Amino acid sequence: MSKTVYKVTGKNFTEWQAPDNEIIARPFTDIKPPEETGKLITGFDWVENKWETVDIVSPEEFEQANLAIFELAAKVSQLEKGK
Secondary structure, eight states: OEEEEEEEETTEEEEEEEETTOOOOTTEEOSOOOOOTTEEEEEEETTTTEEEEEEOOOHHHHHHHHHHHHHHHHHHHHHHHTO
């Protein structure tokens, strides 16, 4: 039998198969990388034994936020002119 391990190289990783009785040591880990949408892997914390990630937004979400800010700024500008 074998188990899946991951060779970590900075923020990248490669999946490998290792024998079940193999001792896993750096640069390999048996902690599965996160597959969540909106997460970007930035590395692996060898002290805490966990993947390091940051939250990201999609281009669509970014565009929607920019449009909302633009509309809000336009309304504030109109209110300021009305004083």
